Amino acid sequence: QKEVExxxxxxxxxxxxxxxxxxxxxxxxxQYFMWYRQYSRKGPELLMYTYSSGNKEDGRxxxxxxxxxxxxxxxxRDSQPSDSATYLCAMSPYNTDKLIFGTGTRLQVFP
Amino acid sequence: SAVISxxxxxxxxxxxxxxxxxxxxxxxxxxxFWYRQQPGQSLTLIATANQGSEATYESGFVIDKFPISxxxxxxxxxxxxxxxxxxxxxxxxxxxxxxxxxYFGPGTxxxxx
Numbered sequence: 544q545k546e547v548e549x550x551x552x553x554x555x556x557x558x559x560x561x562x563x564x565x566x567x568x569x570x571x572x573x574q575y576f577m578w579y580r581q582y583s584r585k586g587p588e589l590l591m592y593t594y595s596s597g598n599k600e601d602g603r604x605x606x607x608x609x610x611x612x613x614x615x616x617x618x619x620r621d622s623q624p625s626d627s628a629t630y631l632c633a634m635s636p637y638n639t640d641k642l643i644f645g646t647g648t649r650l651q652v653f654p
Numbered sequence: 655s656a657v658i659s660x661x662x663x664x665x666x667x668x669x670x671x672x673x674x675x676x677x678x679x680x681x682x683x684x685x686x687f688w689y690r691q692q693p694g695q696s697l698t699l700i701a702t703a704n705q706g707s708e709a710t711y712e713s714g715f716v717i718d719k720f721p722i723s724x725x726x727x728x729x730x731x732x733x734x735x736x737x738x739x740x741x742x743x744x745x746x747x748x749x750x751x752x753x754x755x756x757y758f759g760p761g762t763x764x765x766x767x
Binding site: 545547551575576577579584585586587588589592593594631633635637640641642643644645646647 | 655685694697698702746757759
């Protein structure tokens with residue numbers, strides 16, 4: 544079993560839809576949780592980061608962490624065609640620098 | 655956010671040769687990281703490069719195959735040695751400015767024939 548599981552998609556939605564992207568994990572020591580956006584042929588871009596449980600909002604993006612369920616989510620409101628990319632979740636324990644990544648979910652937002 | 659550049663952006667190499675990838679960051683950082691991203695797979699950490707000490711390699715990666723240099727706090731190189739087609743991948747350098755913020759370069763797309 545992988546430490547981090549993420550549905551690879553693709554997820555195809557119409558413009559304006561609310562998108563929900565999710566990851567599950569098995570290591571209860573994970574404390575830091577990040578979401579990256581990666582456009583084709585580009586490096587991953589840090590989108591959101593959270594520590595421990597709770598919600599964090601930044602514009603159209605909301606990150607949620609539920610440590611009791613070992614489940615994290617990224618919500619995108621009013622999705623735009625420019626949001627079409629691969630979204631990667633990543634996480635690490637408290638005292639290490641090693642990030643564990645999901646495989647990424649490919650999102651397509653059509654006009 | 656950090657600005658990270660990599661050279662080359664892409665290359666096509668012959669089997670058995672070596673390629674050195676350069677990574678430059680815009681501010682001094684203690685720790686830099688090298689990742690590999692293979693098609694359809696997660697980003698995988700190759701090694702952690704601290705300035706002034708030997709790089710620390712993850713399981714499955716060895717120094718003879720992926721030697722790393724870290725001559726100062728803003729620069730690092732990764733060499734992919736004695737390449738085979740299985741080394742075809744995207745190689746990414748990264749810096750971590752805090753426990754919850756880690757930034758990546760644009761990547762080097764390597765194809766080995």
